[in-house]
Amino acid sequence: MSENKIPYKIYLDESEIPEAWYNVRADMKNKPAPLLNPGTGKPMTAEELGAVFCDELVAQELDNDTAYIPIPEEIRNFYKMYRPAPLVRAYCLEKALGTPAKIYYKFEGNNTSGSHKLNSAIAQAYYAKKQGLKGVTTETGAGQWGTALSMACAYLGLDCKVFMVKVSYEQKPFRREVMRTYGASVTPSPSNTTNVGRKILEEFPGTTGSLGCAISEAVEVAVSNPGYRYVLGSVLNQVLLHQSVIGLEAKAALDNYGVKPDIIIGCAGGGSNLGGLISPFMGEKLRGENDYRIIAVEPASCPSFTRGTFAYDFCDTGMICPLAKMYTLGSSFIPSANHAGGLRFHGMSSTLSQLYHDGYMEATSVEQTSVFEAAEQFARIEGILPAPESSHAIRVAIDEALKCKETGEEKNILFGLTGTGYFDLVAYQKYNDGEMSDYIPTDDEIAASIAKLPKV
Amino acid sequence: MSENKIPYKIYLDESEIPEAWYNVRADMKNKPAPLLNPGTGKPMTAEELGAVFCDELVAQELDNDTAYIPIPEEIRNFYKMYRPAPLVRAYCLEKALGTPAKIYYKFEGNNTSGSHKLNSAIAQAYYAKKQGLKGVTTETGAGQWGTALSMACAYLGLDCKVFMVKVSYEQKPFRREVMRTYGASVTPSPSNTTNVGRKILEEFPGTTGSLGCAISEAVEVAVSNPGYRYVLGSVLNQVLLHQSVIGLEAKAALDNYGVKPDIIIGCAGGGSNLGGLISPFMGEKLRGENDYRIIAVEPASCPSFTRGTFAYDFCDTGMICPLAKMYTLGSSFIPSANHAGGLRFHGMSSTLSQLYHDGYMEATSVEQTSVFEAAEQFARIEGILPAPESSHAIRVAIDEALKCKETGEEKNILFGLTGTGYFDLVAYQKYNDGEMSDYIPTDDEIAASIAKLPKV
Secondary structure (H helix, E strand, O other), X not given: OXXXXXXXXXXXXXXXXXXXXEOHHHHOOOOOOOOEOOOOOOEOOHHHHHOOOOHHHHHHHHOOOOOEEEOOHHHHHHHOOOOOOOEEEOHHHHHHHOOOOEEEEEEOOOOOOOEOOHHHHHHHHHHHHHOOOOEEEEXXXXXXXXXXXXXXXXXHOOEEEEEEEHHHHHHOHHHHHHHHHOOXXXXXXXXXXXXXXXXXXXXXXXXXXXXXXXXXXXXXXXXHOOOEEEOOOOOXXXXXXXXXXXXXXXXXXXXXXXXXXXXXXXXXXXXXXXXXXXXXXXXHHHOOOOXXXXXXXXXXXXXXXHHOEEEEEEOOOOOOOOEEEEEEOXXXXXXXXXXXXXXXXXXXXXXXXXXXXOXXXXXXXXXXXXXXXXXXXHHHHHOOOEOHHHHHHHHHHHHHHHHHHHHOOOOEEXXXXXXXXXXXHHHHHHHHOOOOOOOOOOHHHHHHXXXXXXXX | OOHXXXXXXXXXXXXXXXXXXXXXXXXXXXXXXXXXXXXXXXXXXXHHHHOOOOHHHHHHHHOOOOOEEEOOHHHHHHHOOOOOOOEEEOHHHHHHHOOOOEEEEEEXXXXXXXXXXXXXXXXXXXXXXXXXXXXXXXXXXXXXHHHHHHHHHHHHOOEEEEEEEHHHHHHOHHHHHHHHHOOOEEEEEOOOOOHHHHHHHHHOOOOOOOHHHHHHHHHHHHHHOOOEEEOOOOOOHHHHHHHHHHHHHHHHHHHHOOXXXXXXXXXXXXXXXXXXXXXXXXXXXXXXXXXXXXXXXXXXXOOHHHHOEEEEEEOOOOOOOOEEEEEEOOOOOOOOOOOOHHHOOOOOOHHHHHHHHOOXXXXXXXXXXXXXXXXXXXXXXXXXXXXXXXHHHHHHHHHHHHHHHHHOOOOEEEEEEOEXXXXXXXXXXXXXXXXXXXOOOOHHHHHHHHHOOOOO
């Protein structure tokens, strides 16, 4: 097909929903380092992981070899309710920028959870159901993951216990109500319902909680209640695997029109969206079939790729989870109150960390006022109010498109629009009122938390 | 195509976006009664209407004869950003209900305004821009219309002044912020920026406002500022015309699969969604080509069709707007605080009122707790959190599907899912907490406000 026939939105046919997830690890020469048992310092076994995660998800977590893992029919049926997600050609944005670049974005926000998180939530809930479990536990910060999981559990008739960082629980009552509408129980964390929660409350009575602390509580409830397992919305290999549907669909849509992206851009918190979006492209790059420039965008307030170190670290503050080798700012690093809650995590997916370490992708960090400038511009021109997280990618996509304007290059830019900002209006209000500020951690701050990394 | 190949979501091709709106008035034997000048009691002339509305919109308002009015290229390009909207086959809901009925819904919530309102907002803003105006004024209650209009104005570079019912302004700060992000000025109504606002504030110092009062303020600002006109999101003939894209797309999608709906259901406030959804079907019914059972669903708290009277009445409480002949509860009727703000209007589209009066459609009213029951059920099964307004249609669609279960009939049910409930979580919270109540006005209350109808 000729390129001028590309529609505003490229929808794949329902039959083009991928039949298998793509596991990028299969094509990596240097595999991501294994999770370690913090007690023994040895790689976690399937049995040890099985106390926390569902069996089939453990298998996926440990499988560095199988390139394609079939998506069960039941999950594909759920996907059909909101997928294929559109690949949008940003004609209006291109025109407004006056750029010769061609901008595409894969929009994952057209579902009630408002983000791509649903892609992994339904997979994890499905395997829990299949294992005959009663329910799952998790934590949520910004609330996107918790919402997605509650939707998946409602669909399958699974119990869903969400520990929501207390400050979000109080400041985002609407997110909480969506989860309750989907039948989840939502507990502000730290809570007095767990040992780790009670301990933290004793030590820090006025604390408003943190993601790391909520993880600890959710894991404790999972391992101490028969019939429950813990699920996590990012960082893990299994999550990147499920999220590969984003990239597979995006690539299929571009392939249908003979378009090859020159630059692929995604925001990066724990890596779920970025890892999913880039996976099939990265596969081609790893196999030497094609080259792509791949850019991870992180907030300047929480710059794990650009200013962290590549080492083993805890994923949670309670230090009860396995150790993961990743780019990290240290699990004791406390990011400033950036409004992109989904990007406020001290570490990064082991898979993406390895790829970044091996030079297969770049990373850059951006400040939040410039991110909201891009968000507002995008909203007015493209008609979608983006999530603050997604807007990190928008910022860099616009910057790259403007560079093309300088050079006259007609590059194809693809970025991931992970979700919508309907529940982030407090942040937009701050921006609209001119009250948004930027905070960049000092070298000393980062050095201090990195100094506390566990010795392995 | 055989029916078992119907996908979950039927997306039309971009080229199938309608090229013309369908004007159902052209096929009506009894035309809707004209708007009257409240001063003279005579039909409003184009010139009189031109002081309030854009010229081309006045022409559309008065045109009872032209069946198809071309959609300008610029509006179609805007439509391409979020249309064609999907027609969804509710496989999951059918299965959960165990009904032999086949349920379809036209989903209009996949855009940042969260509803179908954008279809008319972009049209009205476009004609204002084309006339060389500086901006437009409007009112908003629930906020969907104001959001849609601010999006359309941002896209076209038009100024947008929104008067937002004070109680909504205070209780829905997020809606306000979306509009501000799109560059609109949002004023709580009643305000001291208008004569009518000051008068109302003097009389009722503590008032939290009403839609009728916000309309009066917006009209005053439009007629007293050169380069401004007033726009309205429902009730008017022109709005039903623009909203016909809903029905045209829904019909095209069903036709592509050879499906003829037996029952068509839409919620009805001022009539914009219902009128748009049913228009091409109603056209066939009026021309005697096909028969459809068409059901308008209204809240029991504001039952203009089912308990109102068919008479001339004011559309606003300030009584500065023209008189419209419609089913009305009287412009002094104050509906109880039902959470479906978009359905809290005392009157109904003149076009729909005439069709109802002539027996071409039915109407029914439902109570809000049963509406939220349906909303929750739908959210959990179909994965979309519906707006309270839309959920009125869901309630009746489920009831009709359950009747089919009793009788074994495989009816095709089509309903309009006008929007999402992301900004209605206060209402969902009330429902989740078991604190939602129903209020049905007494016969005396309705009789009292109908007794105050203007004499014409």
